[in-house]
Amino acid sequence: MNRTAGLVGLLLVLIGLALFLWKAVVLELPLVATDAEGLWRIELEITARGTGRRGSIRAPLPSTGRGQVVFDERSASDRLLFTIRTEDGDRIGVWSGRLAGVHQVVHGFRVQLAEVTTPLPSRITRLPSRELLARWAGPSREFPSDAAEVKAFLAGLWPTVPENPLDCLRTLFGFVADEISTVPSGSDDALLTLSAREGSAVGKSRLLVTVLRAVGLPARSVLGLQLVEGQPPFTTQWVEAWVDGDWIPMSPIDGFFATRAANLVALRTGSLAEVETTAVAAVGHRYHALRERLRPEELAAMMIPTSPWLASFSLYQLPVSTQAALRVLLLMPLGALVIALFRNGFGVSTFGTFMPVLIALALRQVALAAGLMLVAAVLLLGILGRLVLERMHLLLVPRLGVLLCAVVLSVTSFALLGREAEVRELSVGVLFPMVILTMLIERFSVTLAEEGLRPALVRAGWSVVVAVAVYPIFHSEIAEHLMFGFPELVIVVMGLLIWIGGYTGYRFSDLIRFRAFAKPGGGAAS
Amino acid sequence: MKLLSALRREGVLGINRRNHEFTLRWNPRRLYPTVDDKLATKKLCQAAGIPIPGLIAVARRQVEVREMIGQLADLSQFVLKPAHGAMGNGILVVRAREGDAWRRAGGKRLTPEDLRYHAASIISGLYALGGQPDVAFVEELLEVHPQLAEISSDGVPDVRVIVHRGIPIMSMTRLPTHRSRGRANLHQGAIGAGVDLATGRILHAVLDGAPITRHPDNDRPVLGVVVPSFPRVLEIAVAATDQTGLGYVGADVVVDARKGPVVLELNARPGLAIQAANRAGLLPRLRAVSERIRPEATLAERIALGIEISRTARSMEPA
Numbered sequence: 125m126n127r128t129a130g131l132v133g134l135l136l137v138l139i140g141l142a143l144f145l146w147k148a149v150v151l152e153l154p155l156v157a158t159d160a161e162g163l164w165r166i167e168l169e170i171t172a173r174g175t176g177r178r179g180s181i182r183a184p185l186p187s188t189g190r191g192q193v194v195f196d197e198r199s200a201s202d203r204l205l206f207t208i209r210t211e212d213g214d215r216i217g218v219w220s221g222r223l224a225g226v227h228q229v230v231h232g233f234r235v236q237l238a239e240v241t242t243p244l245p246s247r248i249t250r251l252p253s254r255e256l257l258a259r260w261a262g263p264s265r266e267f268p269s270d271a272a273e274v275k276a277f278l279a280g281l282w283p284t285v286p287e288n289p290l291d292c293l294r295t296l297f298g299f300v301a302d303e304i305s306t307v308p309s310g311s312d313d314a315l316l317t318l319s320a321r322e323g324s325a326v327g328k329s330r331l332l333v334t335v336l337r338a339v340g341l342p343a344r345s346v347l348g349l350q351l352v353e354g355q356p357p358f359t360t361q362w363v364e365a366w367v368d369g370d371w372i373p374m375s376p377i378d379g380f381f382a383t384r385a386a387n388l389v390a391l392r393t394g395s396l397a398e399v400e401t402t403a404v405a406a407v408g409h410r411y412h413a414l415r416e417r418l419r420p421e422e423l424a425a426m427m428i429p430t431s432p433w434l435a436s437f438s439l440y441q442l443p444v445s446t447q448a449a450l451r452v453l454l455l456m457p458l459g460a461l462v463i464a465l466f467r468n469g470f471g472v473s474t475f476g477t478f479m480p481v482l483i484a485l486a487l488r489q490v491a492l493a494a495g496l497m498l499v500a501a502v503l504l505l506g507i508l509g510r511l512v513l514e515r516m517h518l519l520l521v522p523r524l525g526v527l528l529c530a531v532v533l534s535v536t537s538f539a540l541l542g543r544e545a546e547v548r549e550l551s552v553g554v555l556f557p558m559v560i561l562t563m564l565i566e567r568f569s570v571t572l573a574e575e576g577l578r579p580a581l582v583r584a585g586w587s588v589v590v591a592v593a594v595y596p597i598f599h600s601e602i603a604e605h606l607m608f609g610f611p612e613l614v615i616v617v618m619g620l621l622i623w624i625g626g627y628t629g630y631r632f633s634d635l636i637r638f639r640a641f642a643k644p645g646g647g648a649a650s
Numbered sequence: 651m652k653l654l655s656a657l658r659r660e661g662v663l664g665i666n667r668r669n670h671e672f673t674l675r676w677n678p679r680r681l682y683p684t685v686d687d688k689l690a691t692k693k694l695c696q697a698a699g700i701p702i703p704g705l706i707a708v709a710r711r712q713v714e715v716r717e718m719i720g721q722l723a724d725l726s727q728f729v730l731k732p733a734h735g736a737m738g739n740g741i742l743v744v745r746a747r748e749g750d751a752w753r754r755a756g757g758k759r760l761t762p763e764d765l766r767y768h769a770a771s772i773i774s775g776l777y778a779l780g781g782q783p784d785v786a787f788v789e790e791l792l793e794v795h796p797q798l799a800e801i802s803s804d805g806v807p808d809v810r811v812i813v814h815r816g817i818p819i820m821s822m823t824r825l826p827t828h829r830s831r832g833r834a835n836l837h838q839g840a841i842g843a844g845v846d847l848a849t850g851r852i853l854h855a856v857l858d859g860a861p862i863t864r865h866p867d868n869d870r871p872v873l874g875v876v877v878p879s880f881p882r883v884l885e886i887a888v889a890a891t892d893q894t895g896l897g898y899v900g901a902d903v904v905v906d907a908r909k910g911p912v913v914l915e916l917n918a919r920p921g922l923a924i925q926a927a928n929r930a931g932l933l934p935r936l937r938a939v940s941e942r943i944r945p946e947a948t949l950a951e952r953i954a955l956g957i958e959i960s961r962t963a964r965s966m967e968p969a
Contacts, residue, residue, distance in 0.1 A: 468666055471665060517763075517767040517770075519712070519770055519771075519774050520771065520774030520775060520776055521774065570776065575837070575838065576838075579837070626670070627666055628664070628666050628667035628670045628671065629666060629667070630654065630657060630662075630666070631664055631666060634662070634664040634665060634922070635653055635654065635657070637859055637922070637926065638657055638662050638859075638925065639653060640856065640859055640860055640861055640929070641653065641656045641657055641660055641662060641929070642652055642653040642656050
């Protein structure tokens with residue numbers, strides 16, 4: 125190895141390691157993710173185009189309550205005044221001011237979720253207070269519990285309403301959950317849902333609240349978020365009924381009763397309204413969610429290390445969507461390291477230098493075998509298509525364009541097929557870099573034509589081997605946590621790469637090529 | 651481990667070290683275009699009076715393809731090549747005429763349309779190293795020298811000379827076989843035969859990395875065959891290299907039956923298989939060059955020095 129490369133590499137490795145060790149040992153930042161259950165970081169992003177007049181954007185904010193602890197809230201908005209109001213026990217974020225042009229509002233928070241289980245009491249010892257009844261048991265436009273249809277329905281159900289509220293609760297829940305079918309196009313209205321015996325998710329929730337109130341039980345609908353790892357969260361709603369001092373969660377759509385899973389966040393209880401605006405011409409909003417891998421106190425240490433200048437470098441302070449992208453991005457240097465080892469240490473040749481890294485990256489979301497089969501299927505189709513194109517004598521760039529179209533089409537049809545057959549792996553193709561698949565087909569075909577089947581298969585085989593070797597890196601939570609929490613490790617990787625770049629010894633492939641030198645003599649006739 | 655120590659003892663050059671200490675160090679990137687572009691190499695050689703295969707026609711753009719193929723109407727033998735090809739890819743050898751069409755080496759029929767398509771593929775960069783737009787050209791087909799005809803099947807053998815800082819240090823000839831389909835490419839099954847710099851005699855030969863003594867197609871002995879006009883081969887290889895300014899080059903020379911030795915192309919990243927063909931490492935010779943080089947030496951003196959270095963290296967080798 126030449127001396128400069130050795131020294132520069134050493135310097136980089138030392139700098140990176142020193143930073144890393146200082147953070148790990150002196151600042152005691154956690155090295156391994158402890159995998160905190162149910163800790164999420166959620167962001168609400170609202171984009172609104174104002175009319176130029178004064179107005180406001182209002183959105184429900186979650187409160188700390190049963191099954192959820194909300195902390196670390198932060199809000200960012202340009203040119204708007206942010207206040208939090210409490211309306212009927214719900215927290216509402218209000219961004220107000222003159223709304224002109226496009227405004228973007230981001231409200232982020234962390235929430236620790238736990239499963240809520242409410243054992244139903246065997247005996248009723250407490251009755252709802254007058255205020256509770258006035259607030260949650262009266263008729264309203266949304267919940268018309270005094271309507272004639274509701275009274276007729278109840279009269280048909282029971283001669284007299286049972287004494288025990290638990291009996292009422294079970295029977296009415298069972299009725300709405302089982303006898304009313306859920307139809308996406310169904311009505312959102314409680315009475316229409318009742319008469320048609322079918323309704324939307326909202327319609328069914330409203331009907332349940334309405335009939336519960338009609339028998340004198342305090343009940344309310346809850347707007348919430350359902351969180352699924354690796355997917356954007358979606359808004360959902362469920363119902364809560366007050367029995368013996370407890371709000372009992374239940375959902376006639378998802379079918380839970382008295383138990384609320386740890387992937388639901390309650391946003392507001394008063395109504396189902398999400399984002400509301402005045403003086404706004406157009407508005408859109410979306411939620412982002414990211415599961416945190418650290419316990420809250422560890423997270424705090426990561427976000428705000430004791431060293432002030434380090435705190436400003438903490439990646440944990442970035443917006444959620446940026447964090448998610450960076451988590452993957454920071455794994456790329458490790459992929460490059462593996463590639464360099466394979467190419468300069470073993471001397472294998474692959475199709476495209478970093479192609480295996482991209483394949484491994486695309487396979488992040490699925491099982492390796494299924495993903496590779498899919499790649500193989502797309503490539504096979506492409507290569508067959510290439511053979512057909514060959515006969516037409518097309519020029520290179522249009523031919524590649526046609527191939528690209530074929531790749532996009534086959535990936536699309538696999539996704540459709542996957543939906544029909546309910547095999548999620550089949551739809552992973554859409555994550556692949558299409559252009560790279562196309563180039564792969566072209567290179568494979570050219571190698572096939574120029575050098576024969578064997579070299580083409582050997583190179584394809586090595587590409588797979590390297591992709592498989594890189595794959596665990598992109599799947600490792602340890603690697604992800606280390607690289608994201610300690611990005612200075614990228615400097616260490618740079619140092620190692622410089623070392624590999626300065627390696628002048630034999631590659632494994634050199635040894636195979638010159639294996640004849642091991643036998644004495646040979647045929648040298650000098 | 652035994653292999654590793656054998657390689658170290660013989661001074662076999664590995665890819666990593668070749669890149670580090672020789673190609674990256676002695677071949678400045680800005681000089682690559684003259685050797686990566688075969689037409690530029692031709693021009694360079696022609697200007698210096700170094701013999702090259704005759705150039706018949708060139709097409710730099712798609713619109714020129716029709717005209718280029720039209721110029722071939724009276725010819726029955728020629729080679730269609732990309733200017734930026736690597737490893738012999740994209741080379742089409744035409745052997746015979748058949749009415750309006752031709753027949754390529756290997757027997758396949760070629761219509762003018764086939765040739766136009768091949769030329770268009772070349773120009774769109776299919777065979778170029780980086781896929782960039784390329785240039786297609788046609789040059790005369792070289793003829794195997796009778797002295798080498800017996801040990802080459804279906805194609806023309808070439809002689810590769812490694813020239814370091816103007817001094818030739820190792821040489822081999824690549825003999826095509828049936829299996830290599832007439833190509834002088836070791837990966838595809840051609841024979842690599844180490845040639846003694848002093849005498850032009852084949853001393854050692856390998857096929858797929860393993861030593862052989864006879865040609866696999868006709869069982870004729872390969873060892874002991876002498877490359878015709880070998881001193882002239884060395885002379886033009888070194889002279890052509892001198893024109894480029896590169897310090898670590900593989901020069902490919904063909905001994906044509908009529909014209910004698912001509913420079914086919916130059917390579918700024920010459921492969922390492924020449925060591926297996928010679929059963930000798932390049933490193934001792936490369937080191938000897940840096941110890942014994944004299945900047946003012948004439949071409950003849952440098953060739954003499956190269957021969958001496960290779961002879962010393964050979965005699966030092968363990969028996």
